[in-house]
Amino acid sequence: MNLPWHLYVMAFIYFIAGLNHFRNPRLYLKIIPPYFPNPKLLNQISGLAEIILAIALCIPAVSNYGAWGIIALLVAIFPTHLYMYFDEKARMGLPKWVLLLRMPLQLLLIFWAYQYT
Numbered sequence: 001m002n003l004p005w006h007l008y009v010m011a012f013i014y015f016i017a018g019l020n021h022f023r024n025p026r027l028y029l030k031i032i033p034p035y036f037p038n039p040k041l042l043n044q045i046s047g048l049a050e051i052i053l054a055i056a057l058c059i060p061a062v063s064n065y066g067a068w069g070i071i072a073l074l075v076a077i078f079p080t081h082l083y084m085y086f087d088e089k090a091r092m093g094l095p096k097w098v099l100l101l102r103m104p105l106q107l108l109l110i111f112w113a114y115q116y117t
Contacts, residue, residue, distance in 0.1 A: 007057055007116055014070065015054035021047025031090050033083040049073055057116065067116035074110050081106060 021028055025043050032039040053073065056066030084090045085099040 003058065003060055003063060007063065010070075010112060010116075011054040011057040011066075013054075014050045014057070018047045018050030018052075018054060021050070027092075030092065031080050031084050033079050036079075046073065046077060064117055067113045070113040071110050071117075074106055074113070078103075078106060 021043050025040070028043045028046075029039050032042055036042055049069070050073065053066045053069040056062045056069065059066075081099070081103050084092070084094075085096065085103075091099065
C-alpha cells in the first residue's frame with residue numbers, strides 16, 4: 001500500500017517539531033501552562049510523541065494509529081494555545097490576533113490528520 005506524498009509532508013513537519021522540543025526546550029517550557037506539573041517532562045514527552053507519531057505515519061501498517069495519535073496530541077496541547085493567548089509572558093511577542101488565528105488552525109491540523117485515519 002502506497003501512502004500519499006502529503007502524508008509524508010505531515011510526518012516531516014511533526015518529526016522536525018518533535019526534534020525541536022529537544023533542541024530548543026526553553027521555547028516550549030515558556031508556553032506550558034503553570035497548572036501542569038513538571039513542564040520539562042511534559043515537553044520531553046510531547047517531543048518524543050511527535051517523533052514517534054511522525055515515524056508511525058510513514059509505516060503503512062500503523063499509519064492509521066499514527067494519525068489518531070496526532071489528533072490526540074493536538075487536542076492535548078490545545079491548552080497551550082489558550083495560555084499563550086491569555087498570558088502576556090507566554091506570548092513570545094506575538095500579537096494577540098496571530099495567537100487567535102492559531103486556534104482554528106489547530107482544527108485544520110486535526111482535519112488533515114483525520115484524512116489518514
